[in-house]
Amino acid sequence: MNYGFGKTTDYTFEQAIERVTEELKKEGFGVLTTIDVQDTLKKKINVDFKRYTILGACNPPFAHKALSTEEEVGLLLPCNVIVYEKEGKTAVSAFDPSVMVAIMQNEAMRPIAAEVEARLRRVIAAL
Numbered sequence: 001m002n003y004g005f006g007k008t009t010d011y012t013f014e015q016a017i018e019r020v021t022e023e024l025k026k027e028g029f030g031v032l033t034t035i036d037v038q039d040t041l042k043k044k045i046n047v048d049f050k051r052y053t054i055l056g057a058c059n060p061p062f063a064h065k066a067l068s069t070e071e072e073v074g075l076l077l078p079c080n081v082i083v084y085e086k087e088g089k090t091a092v093s094a095f096d097p098s099v100m101v102a103i104m105q106n107e108a109m110r111p112i113a114a115e116v117e118a119r120l121r122r123v124i125a126a127l
Helices: 013-026 037-045 060-069 071-076 098-104 107-125
Strands: 004-009 030-036 052-058 079-086 089-095
Touching (some): 004 107, 013 030, 013 052, 013 079, 013 089, 013 107, 030 037, 037 052, 060 107, 071 098, 079 107, 089 107, 098 107
Antiparallel strands (some): 030 052, 079 089
């Protein structure tokens, strides 16, 4: 199952995080969480790992609609966007919200997921 979409960029790792954060903001998202996977794995289990960051993005009006429609959707929030190093470049990918509809089998979530997906696709396309 394809559960996300993204692209590889020529941005440095830091530039990619900065740009994706700016583009998310343009689409009404804020970054609630930032997980530095490389740092976490080094501290917790002393493993070296490539630079990999998970950004937990949230668009409050859409989060409210989704939670009002399906209480358990909180298990799938916030919308994760990942930035990581890949073959000398920087990759950026986002979780596809339409996958949530298939998981939950709640058709009322379809238009909400479709709008969030469109916004996230614009974010990725702008990079």
